[in-house]
Amino acid sequence: MGLVNRKIVLVERPKGRVSVENFTYVEEEIGDLPDGCVLIEVGHLGIDAFIRTTLNEDSFHQGAQIGGAIPALGVGVVLDSRFDGLVAGDHVFGPLGSQTHSVMPGGFMRKLDLSIAPPNVWLGALGLTTGLTAYFGIIEVGRVKAGETVVVSAAAGAVGSLAGQIARLRGATNVIGIAGGPDKSRFLTEELGFTAAIDYKNEDVAARLDALAPNGIDVFFDNVGGSILDDVLMRIKEFSRIVICGAISQYENMESVHGPRNYLKLAERHATMEGYAVFHFSDRYAEAETQLAEWVRNGELVMREQIERGVENFPRVLQMLMTGGHHGKLLLAV
């Protein structure tokens, strides 16, 4: 009896909210390793919002297949290799999926340099979908400058919490985070150094934005979309930038997305709404990783991790992400 892979696979595509019924748990024996591939023992998986979009039929990310593991980025250790350039014991990062073991073409894996940061940090502050996404969104797309007022939605999440801190490190003097619940508000202002927080579940976002940004908003880093984007659009300054990183409020409702009704404010204020995905900056990952690692070492950039355990809990943890029941980076220890 060989090594057994334990995994969560997709049974049916969720309609609207993701349900544990959409998935099932399976075990399968791992066969011979194909040439050019590596066998990886999965350590941690990052639970990212993009995972939800892979479950939809018309996904712009590489879609999840019915009967297959769910796409998720993770870190792990190479157990066996038939790929030049990786050997047993190497720590790697890549699209390992919702399983305990992953057989992947070696070229899909990135060997981690643990002298820069330990494995989990490569999913968090230095992660592709977190640190690097926040870095390029704030610096290149948002072009945040000293003295500016920056608003971040989903601010207690992995990307948002880093985006707000990076904005501050780039000189923004008024960094306002929008998140759900008083705990998250405290987390933003007391642990992460945001100037102020708005609890969208208990406060009037529009009125709070008026109070906290009376002169308007220079940059909005948006991971939410929906009515919050409309509230911000009403308050943007001339020459402001809206960074479209994602729209988690819309991912469970892609059939009838709420388009930003107030987008004509872009014309009035000569403002820009610019979208991006981190892979558009793939030639500059090293630069960003060096800067992010330095900020982490100096204690200037904080990434809180929330670690859940057990591959069988993948569906429940994905639900937790979608309903915002977490702080910082949500990880699953497989």
Add this chain to the structure above:
Amino acid sequence: MGLVNRKIVLVERPKGRVSVENFTYVEEEIGDLPDGCVLIEVGHLGIDAFIRTTLNEDSFHQGAQIGGAIPALGVGVVLDSRFDGLVAGDHVFGPLGSQTHSVMPGGFMRKLDLSIAPPNVWLGALGLTTGLTAYFGIIEVGRVKAGETVVVSAAAGAVGSLAGQIARLRGATNVIGIAGGPDKSRFLTEELGFTAAIDYKNEDVAARLDALAPNGIDVFFDNVGGSILDDVLMRIKEFSRIVICGAISQYENMESVHGPRNYLKLAERHATMEGYAVFHFSDRYAEAETQLAEWVRNGELVMREQIERGVENFPRVLQMLMTGGHHGKLLLAV
């Protein structure tokens, strides 16, 4: 008995479609000219889409007042002046309003240099809301480059017809105009040199875009919004630019604007949606006017004018603009 001003004033703000009932015709004697002001005999008024937005309660343009003339840009001749720098006989451009005579602070007026172009051209190819708007939208906001595919909505209108031609003059090799009706399609391709036209009233815009721009769209110059913007968003290239100039389809429905549902394509394609108003480029009008005048002289830029007559017809001509019953620049000879 002094000189009489004949004008159209606003009686009530239109709800939805503009109606002739929203206006009335009045005559009033013109009083003494205040210090610093000029009396102008209005020649032609430009009938622009922004006029419709001034009729709404929450207008971002200077709103029309109940009982007052409707804001409209026009050209005219100074009859009397108590302003240094303008004398009787000068031709001027400015916010003259829906009336035969206008008393305005002299500083609001621009003296026209008729050696560059005759008066009407200052409302058309060189007009603030037409030529200059198209020029900066295509060149500065859209950043159209040689070889690109450019789509223009409301393409048979004043701004759109110039925007498409300027895109071609800047080297775009595939310029697609969207307009309503077969006459307008012929106008675009046969008179204005557009590569192709889409008749949105009789053709499937999405299917036609697929056929005419099989490799996607680099720049969209949008004056319409609504479903056409959504159709284009589905077909934008990476690093494409969407220029938000206006949204005439939404101006009669500002209470429930159709926001662009497919705006998340901006993130997928690293695309930009940027709005502007011409006055954001006020320090560069002279440059644009020089270039536009040269193109007009060389016959490279064509501006068709449709001239209606009589100040009392202002409401009807505004309706004509809103329903697209015109080609090129709609003018009212007062």
